[in-house]
Amino acid sequence: MADSSRHPFLQGLSKHRGAPPTAVVIFGASGDLTKRKLIPAVYNLAADNLLPPDFHLIGYGRKEIAHEAFRELAAEAIKEFSRRELSDDVWDRIAERTTYVAGGYDDPEAFKRLAAHLEEIEKKVGRDVQPLFYISTPPSVFAPILEGLGSCGLARKHLDTAHHAKVIIEKPFGRDLESARELNRTIRGVFEEHQVYRIDHYLGKETVQDLLVQRFANAIFEPLWNRNYIDNVQITVAEEVGVGTRGGYYEQSGALRDMIQNHTMQLLALTAMEPPVSLDAEAIRDEKVKLLRAIQPLDVKPGGDVVRAQYGEGMMGGKPVPGYLQEEGIAPDSATETYAGIRLSINNWRWQGVPFYLRSGKRMARRVTEIAVQFKRPPGTLFAGGGFDVAANTLSFQIQPDEGLSMILNGKVPGLETRMQPVKMNFRYSTTFGSNTPEAYERLVLDAMIGDGTLFIRGDEAETSWKLYTPVLEAWHGSRSGMDTYAAGSWGPSNADAMLAAQKHIWR
Numbered sequence: 328m329a330d331s332s333r334h335p336f337l338q339g340l341s342k343h344r345g346a347p348p349t350a351v352v353i354f355g356a357s358g359d360l361t362k363r364k365l366i367p368a369v370y371n372l373a374a375d376n377l378l379p380p381d382f383h384l385i386g387y388g389r390k391e392i393a394h395e396a397f398r399e400l401a402a403e404a405i406k407e408f409s410r411r412e413l414s415d416d417v418w419d420r421i422a423e424r425t426t427y428v429a430g431g432y433d434d435p436e437a438f439k440r441l442a443a444h445l446e447e448i449e450k451k452v453g454r455d456v457q458p459l460f461y462i463s464t465p466p467s468v469f470a471p472i473l474e475g476l477g478s479c480g481l482a483r484k485h486l487d488t489a490h491h492a493k494v495i496i497e498k499p500f501g502r503d504l505e506s507a508r509e510l511n512r513t514i515r516g517v518f519e520e521h522q523v524y525r526i527d528h529y530l531g532k533e534t535v536q537d538l539l540v541q542r543f544a545n546a547i548f549e550p551l552w553n554r555n556y557i558d559n560v561q562i563t564v565a566e567e568v569g570v571g572t573r574g575g576y577y578e579q580s581g582a583l584r585d586m587i588q589n590h591t592m593q594l595l596a597l598t599a600m601e602p603p604v605s606l607d608a609e610a611i612r613d614e615k616v617k618l619l620r621a622i623q624p625l626d627v628k629p630g631g632d633v634v635r636a637q638y639g640e641g642m643m644g645g646k647p648v649p650g651y652l653q654e655e656g657i658a659p660d661s662a663t664e665t666y667a668g669i670r671l672s673i674n675n676w677r678w679q680g681v682p683f684y685l686r687s688g689k690r691m692a693r694r695v696t697e698i699a700v701q702f703k704r705p706p707g708t709l710f711a712g713g714g715f716d717v718a719a720n721t722l723s724f725q726i727q728p729d730e731g732l733s734m735i736l737n738g739k740v741p742g743l744e745t746r747m748q749p750v751k752m753n754f755r756y757s758t759t760f761g762s763n764t765p766e767a768y769e770r771l772v773l774d775a776m777i778g779d780g781t782l783f784i785r786g787d788e789a790e791t792s793w794k795l796y797t798p799v800l801e802a803w804h805g806s807r808s809g810m811d812t813y814a815a816g817s818w819g820p821s822n823a824d825a826m827l828a829a830q831k832h833i834w835r
């Protein structure tokens with residue numbers, strides 16, 4: 328049997344996992360993501376004994392914060408946002424190795440101070456410590472931070488060893504093809520690709536990883552997983568929340584950039600890619616890129632492959648909520664979409680002729696992320712003429728909430744007459760495994776520490792996805808032409824229904 332612990336790049340989704348001594352350096356350490364997700368993730372890894380013995384956490388940012396004050400902020404963040412209560416036993420282990428370095432994101436002297444701080448830590452522990460840089464700042468300073476890490480030599484620290492420097496880069500990874508290419512060029516000028524971990528937190532979700540297991544560890548699906556048996560695939564990433572206080576960010580983004588180009592496309596790639604030759608990171612990412620390349624350019628004309636809309640006023644949980652254009656920080660004539668619906672065609676042997684429908688929106692009826700694979704109906708001969716409505720079998724991966732898998736079959740209603748109705752076979756994570764599942768960021772921070780890039784985006788993958796969507800963004804840019812509206816609390820605009828109806832489909 329292959330020893331997957333031999334080489335960090337060969338670990339894939341392997342079972343045996345241990346990280347070398349690591350110092351996680353968070354750039355943007357006073358920010359929202361650090362507080363809500365990153366610090367709680369580190370804490371939960373510590374509680375699960377998954378952190379290496381010589382683990383250090385270093386916050387970095389422009390604000391002057393004393394070490395002790397940063398520890399207090401971190402403890403508060405754990406109390407408020409961790410899935411576990413703060414326990415002194417666990418926290419004390421991390422707190423004594425938690426420090427803060429103040430400095431600008433483009434200040435060479437500050438980067439030198441950071442390098443000296445890391446060296447001091449190594450001296451204290453008496454061994455090499457792998458630096459893991461987590462860039463959790465607004466994207467405007469991604470490039471200066473990368474360049475700073477390059478010029479002070481930290482990017483190449485321990486480069487020829489297994490505990491070389493690594494960098495995690497938050498989303499958004501560019502805002503179109505050209506900016507993603509530019510960011511990749513900056514990264515490549517400083518880091519080698521195997522040191523780079525581009526985050527898409529959807530890949531850290533348990534059920535998203537389960538997709539691979541369901542598809543490739545069960546022999547019953549693969550023979551049916553193609554155009555001969557599948558009629559269409561629908562991927563829904565619906566949110567109940569509106570734009571909230573993030574108007575400034577969202578106005579520059581919109582549903583296509585914020586959700587479709589990254590999270591939804593990752594779900595698509597894992598659903599539709601060919602079986603990889605192994606579970607190692609490159610094998611899986613190669614298959615994802617191959618799949619993305621097979622997607623046909625989108626028809627952006629009205630009635631084509633893309634629809635967009637903004638939520639209007641509506642009722643959520645029995646209360647009235649404002650429309651997007653009335654939200655704080657939103658221009659009254661904003662051309663930013665809060666909903667995007669896409670019809671994709673994949674031009675390969677497996678999928679030709681099978682439409683893939685993607686939709687994502689804010690202020691929709693219910694928070695649900697789901698992949699629904701709808702099979703072709705059986706030939707009508709046997710039950711034809713009896714007035715039977717034979718439902719299409721549908722396999723649906725419930726990514727969140729209420730994580731699980733369900734299958735719709737046709738069953739006979741008990742009784743002396745032959746009547747049938749669709750019945751549902753359900754598997755629920757919570758009933759089978761309990762509900763204390765690790766959060767996405769726990770998995771991703773641990774994987775990066777270990778050096779496992781399977782659940783991260785490769786540079787070419789990001790570019791391929793942007794290549795598909797950049798013409799759409801260009802066609803939409805600054806104009807409200809074709810912008811539909813949907814009531815907050817509904818399932819989206821009528822033009823999205825019409826896009827499916829044109830091929831005799833309806834949203835599930």
Ligand code: NDP
Binds near residue numbers: 358468
């Ligand atoms: P914040 O706006 O909270 O910024 C993080 C930190 O960066 C701030 O505390 C500040 O620290 C510094 N900063 C803020 N604005 C600027 C600026 N204009 N120039 C330089 N530095 C600045 O960001 P988030 O924590 O919300 O997000 C961080 C990253 O994570 C972003 O790329 C975001 O897209 C991504 N992300 C965030 C999510 C979230 O839920 N928050 C979800 C998914 C991704 P200081 O002043 O001390 O330097």
Ligand code: BG6
Binds near residue numbers: 498566585
């Ligand atoms: C983020 C988007 O990437 O994902 C947000 O920027 C969105 O707009 C969030 O709300 C959804 O993530 P999750 O894990 O709550 O489905």
